[in-house]
Amino acid sequence: MSSARDRMVVTWLADGGFRIGELCGLHLIDLHLREGAGCGQCRSRHVHICHRETNPNGARAKTKHPWRIDGGTVHGGLIRRASPAMVHAYFEYLTTEYPSDVEHGMLLVQLHGANRGEPLAAAAVRGMLARASKRADVGKVRPHAFRHQFATDVLEASGGNSIIARDAGGWASATTVEQVYGHADIDDPTFSAALDHVWGRTK
Structure with a gap:
């Protein structure tokens, strides 16, 4: 994996068991990666998976648990614990590759080209995994x-x-x-x- 974003994608899929729509549909506000988050719903580092119909990349969480934003903090949704490796991969990506001028607030973005900073679609993640698995000669990885x-x-x-x-x-x-x-x-x-x-x- 040549980019911190791609390493993060693989780490989060492996350690979090995310569906592709869940991962591509995450917003930065959904991540509570410090212990004792303000939502009060989980003492450990965690992620709130929230079903949104309006994500610009079309990604949606399959499950539709109720959620809300209260005082700038996400409450509800489906809560998924985050591993130390997930937290590390996130901060590496955020501090080295995440564009500073992004306004949509989505977690995964395109890194290059005319669409740099736009939300990353599930098809792009599938393509990245297919290319990486081909380079590693391990068969197609979905x-x-x-x-x-x-x-x-x-x-x-x-x-x-x-x-x-x-x-x-x-x-x-x-x-x-x-x-x-x-x-x-x-x-x-x-x-x-x-x-x-x-x-x-x-x-």
Whole structure:
């Protein structure tokens, strides 16, 4: 990966289990990457995935959880925890490549050409992954493959707890992961331990 943006895309797909529409639809305001964020909904670093019909790149989150902006802080949406590597990749991208004159507030932008600074579309991310996988000679890599691997890794690290896997990946129903119902506390120590294992903080 030649750019910090592309490294961030791969890191966020791998560590966050994002759908491509979720990732491309993020706005900077959706990111709460310091502990103790003002939303009060998650003590750890996290992201609010908010369904928006008006994103200029056409990207949309699949799920439509209620959300709002109150006092400049996003509340609600689908909350996804952020790994240390995700936070590092974000700050590298923001400080080295993100154009200073962008006004739309979307996270992922085009870096070159006449459309520099415009929101990055899902098709562009798919193209970037296809080119990178071809250069690496690993076969075609699709964004959703990262999501499947994320679910597998969280299930394995949590001892098969499909509630944790469901909530870590933001599936609407536990039946997508396994026939389990309930809700895991995203600050639960088991939840945190599973993510730490997947993120390489424990072996």
